[in-house]
Amino acid sequence: MNTGELRGWLTGRLPEGLWDALSEVSVDREEITVIGRIGEPDVAAEASEAERAATVEGRIAEFRERTREARMGVAREAERRFGRKVSWGVDCGDVRAVFTNVSAPVMTRLRQPERQVLDLLVEAGVARSRSDALGWCVRLVQQHSDEWLTELRDSLEHVRKVRSQGPDRAAQ
Structure with missing residues (x-):
């Protein structure tokens, strides 16, 4: 879209x-x-x-x-x-x-060290559940890497634009 x-x-x-x-x-x-x-x-x-x-x-x-x-x-x-x-x-x-x-639910596979991080956040009362803790982690990353995520988003938009102009586009 x-x-x-x-x-x-x-x-x-x-x-x-x-x-x-x-x-x-x-x-x-x-x-x-x-x-x-x-x-x-x-x-x-x-x-x-x-x-x-x-x-x-x-x-x-x-x-x-x-x-x-x-x-x-x-x-x-x-x-x-x-x-x-x-x-x-x-x-x-x-x-x-x-x-x-x-x-929206998002399925993920986490190894024990990553699950331990989520469990620590739950045990400390920062989050109510592993799901809540994972959302908290994503928001924290988003907050602290906004510039990098913006650059990545802009690059992806450029890739989409170039891809839409490719020769295979007419065949679809």
Whole structure:
């Protein structure tokens, strides 16, 4: 699936004025995640951090409820067209809230030293289960190697583009 084509389809299909801007569209084998930017609420200059955070939380909740029907209609169309579930979220100020997510099982084979790491995280209370611990590890790697993962993603996109222009493409 071409992310640019998907982003274009969403831009054309989403209701006008749904949000200020389409922030991000990401795709994997199971899910399309669509994130839009909404305006920050006005908060008095003397407001506390807790009040500011609560105001942003309220704005996000209001947006989620008000736009639910429109977003679900687009999601149904996109799921039929692209064969993946659609998840939604918003950026409001420096807060990102994702409303729905696909939690996809991933099978893996781990040797004892790797299982011991997961078991330690569970025993220490960092994670509730091996599955939770593995997710925690993936998020940690993602957080600490973002630049490398971005470079890898960009390289893979280039490979896909070159592959799509190859001579075997016409025969398919």
